[in-house]
Amino acid sequence: MSVPVLETRTMDLLRFATAGSVDDGKSTLIGRLLYDTKSLFTDQLEAVEAVSAARGDEYTNLALLTDGLRAEREQGITIDVAYRYFATPRRKFIIADTPGHIQYTRNMVTGASTADLALILVDARKGLVEQSRRHAFLCSLLRVPHLVLCVNKMDLVDWSQQVYERIADEFTSFAAKLEAPDLTVIPISALHGDNIVTRSEHSPWYEGPSLLHHLEHVHIASDRNLVDVRFPVQYVIRPQSTTITDYRGYAGQVASGVLKPGDEIMVLPSGFTSRITSIDTADGPVTEAYPPMSVTIRLQDEIDISRGDLICRPHNAPTTTQDIDAMICWMDETRPLTVGGKYTVKHTTRTARAIIRSLQYRLDVNTLHRDETATQLGLNEIGRIRLRTTIPLLADPYRRNRTTGGLILIDETTNRTAAAAMITETT
Numbered sequence: 211m212s213v214p215v216l217e218t219r220t221m222d223l224l225r226f227a228t229a230g231s232v233d234d235g236k237s238t239l240i241g242r243l244l245y246d247t248k249s250l251f252t253d254q255l256e257a258v259e260a261v262s263a264a265r266g267d268e269y270t271n272l273a274l275l276t277d278g279l280r281a282e283r284e285q286g287i288t289i290d291v292a293y294r295y296f297a298t299p300r301r302k303f304i305i306a307d308t309p310g311h312i313q314y315t316r317n318m319v320t321g322a323s324t325a326d327l328a329l330i331l332v333d334a335r336k337g338l339v340e341q342s343r344r345h346a347f348l349c350s351l352l353r354v355p356h357l358v359l360c361v362n363k364m365d366l367v368d369w370s371q372q373v374y375e376r377i378a379d380e381f382t383s384f385a386a387k388l389e390a391p392d393l394t395v396i397p398i399s400a401l402h403g404d405n406i407v408t409r410s411e412h413s414p415w416y417e418g419p420s421l422l423h424h425l426e427h428v429h430i431a432s433d434r435n436l437v438d439v440r441f442p443v444q445y446v447i448r449p450q451s452t453t454i455t456d457y458r459g460y461a462g463q464v465a466s467g468v469l470k471p472g473d474e475i476m477v478l479p480s481g482f483t484s485r486i487t488s489i490d491t492a493d494g495p496v497t498e499a500y501p502p503m504s505v506t507i508r509l510q511d512e513i514d515i516s517r518g519d520l521i522c523r524p525h526n527a528p529t530t531t532q533d534i535d536a537m538i539c540w541m542d543e544t545r546p547l548t549v550g551g552k553y554t555v556k557h558t559t560r561t562a563r564a565i566i567r568s569l570q571y572r573l574d575v576n577t578l579h580r581d582e583t584a585t586q587l588g589l590n591e592i593g594r595i596r597l598r599t600t601i602p603l604l605a606d607p608y609r610r611n612r613t614t615g616g617l618i619l620i621d622e623t624t625n626r627t628a629a630a631a632m633i634t635e636t637t
């Protein structure tokens with residue numbers, strides 16, 4: 211049976227990103243999750259207890275656990291995306307802890323772009339702030355399928371149901387305007403551990419799940435696109451590169467869809483068709499491949515295929531195009547995006563060069579106002595652009611496919627990532 215295999219293999223890992231303003235309690239919450247799921251080593255805990263005591267903190271400061279960077283510990287703020295891992299018997303988790311400061315939109319974009327779920331924290335005393343809306347907007351732009359609003363520090367508002375409901379209602383109506391995905395709101399106290407692992411006795415009026423229960427059970431298997439077969443070829447394994455003289459395979463990671471031996475496929479951009487003879491993995495051959503598996507595909511016919519080509523089904527192909535419309539988040543602090551600028555584009559396994567043909571508008575992420583008179587995008591600004599590439603890209607809209615719909619721009623002189631972009635239209 212193929213379906214149960216698919217379920218267990220793809221269901222056991224949840225990637226989530228955390229967001230919130232400064233001091234809303236993200237680091238404390240992550241520390242609490244690590245602590246309560248026993249994902250810590252004794253020496254880590256002892257170190258944190260010692261630092262907390264030295265700082266004169268009233269409670270063991272669990273936020274210190276997630277402060278991976280020395281600079282951050284000194285300044286007391288999160289400045290980069292820190293990845294944390296923990297597991298429960300039901301699932302493994304990767305947390306992207308992204309900073310709350312307004313100037314770190316690019317880190318938030320980096321952390322959330324591969325997330326299954328985003329967790330936005332608000333301080334119950336302050337309610338929704340500009341940052342909460344901004345983060346919710348970015349999550350919708352990045353198509354993060356599940357959103358959780360944690361109303362934190364409920365202990366500081368005496369576990370008031372009214373306070374919680376006002377914040378939950380306000381956020382729910384804002385999220386509705388964003389085509390936001392599945393939304394869950396949970397009242398918590400990260401510091402004291404209420405509604406984190408088990409339901410708290412302080413909130414008898416709250417009938418939903420604890421945060422961990424929700425993280426363990428949120429259904430993510432159907433978020434993956436299993437319909438459109440997209441296999442960007444990363445590496446061609448030729449006869450001379452193995453000891454088996456007649457082996458020729460195409461290695462890569464399945465971006466979407468399900469591939470099976472016997473399937474008819476088409477290779478882009480050439481358009482040649484063939485059939486899959488076998489699918490190999492590091493653990494031996496498999497009878498099917500689906501995202502995010504890394505596999506090597508062998509074909510019945512000898513076709514000229516190189517890195518950057520894409521394998522799909524003959525009647526379900528991405529658009530082959532040099533003209534791309536995209537929403538873009540500018541990440542280069544030294545130079546702004548300007549019309550006419552030339553960049554290297556990395557799109558799946560394909561590299562091209564591109565020119566920015568136009569900037570249609572700059573978006574104010576707080577008000578969602580579009581400024582059509584804008585001529586530049588600076589660090590952390592978001593806008594809609596049109597670009598033309600030197601060679602065709604094999605692209606889908608980002609809303610359909612987060613892999614074949616995403617690209618990055620690289621500054622050719624510094625080799626730094628200048629922007630991340632989500633394709634809105636391919637023409």
Ligand SMILES: Nc1nc2c(ncn2[C@@H]2O[C@H](COP(=O)(O)OP(=O)(O)OP(=O)(O)O)[C@@H](O)[C@H]2O)c(=O)[nH]1
Pocket residue numbers: 230231232233234235236237238239273286287288309310311362363364365366398399400401402
């Ligand atoms: N009373 C109470 N205090 C909390 C709670 N959660 C966090 N705090 C406190 O709020 C302060 C800020 O928490 P952090 O976890 O450092 O906040 P953060 O959002 O990670 O902040 P940055 O890393 O600076 O972005 C700390 O003093 C925490 O102890 C809570 O549920 N109740």
